[in-house]
Amino acid sequence: MSKAKLSGRSKRMSSFEGLHKHGGLNLVSLMDIFTILVFFLLVSSGSQQLPSSKDITLPTSVADKVPKETLIISITSTDVLVQGKKVADVAELLTTDEIIINALVTELNFRADNRLYAKTQQSEGLAITIMGDENIPYQLLRKILATCRQTNYTKIAFAAVQTAKNKG
Known part of the structure; x- marks a missing residue:
């Protein structure tokens, strides 16, 4: 049988079928993307880590929470420092008799105003973590605690290095 002359439409249809005959979903690339996504989510959703600082030696503690x-x-x-931003100089704070640290008040109020959930928690107090060297003077710690209480940061936690419980 001789080759029949194809119309323009049938040429287009056969060309279309030829181009799309081997189409399909490339699962290897899709699996690579999902693997990377899973690893990213596992790493980013890990437990919260306090920022490490070589200048601070944390006290040790046994904690359940x-x-x-x-x-x-x-x-x-x-x-x-508040979230890594320098607020005050320790030497100056130790020489003054003021209990409240004005620069810290300004920074804490600024941070409280910028929190989305701060307005709902204003009545019950805001949470803050103090990460201080184990050898800081109590006088300085007392000033920081008084400043936190004045700015409605009443849920105060102290950062410490967790040690294993002794089973005895």
């Missing part, structure tokens, strides 16, 4: 993610005040031997 995992800390919640809160605002962090870090106290090094030279600086007081």
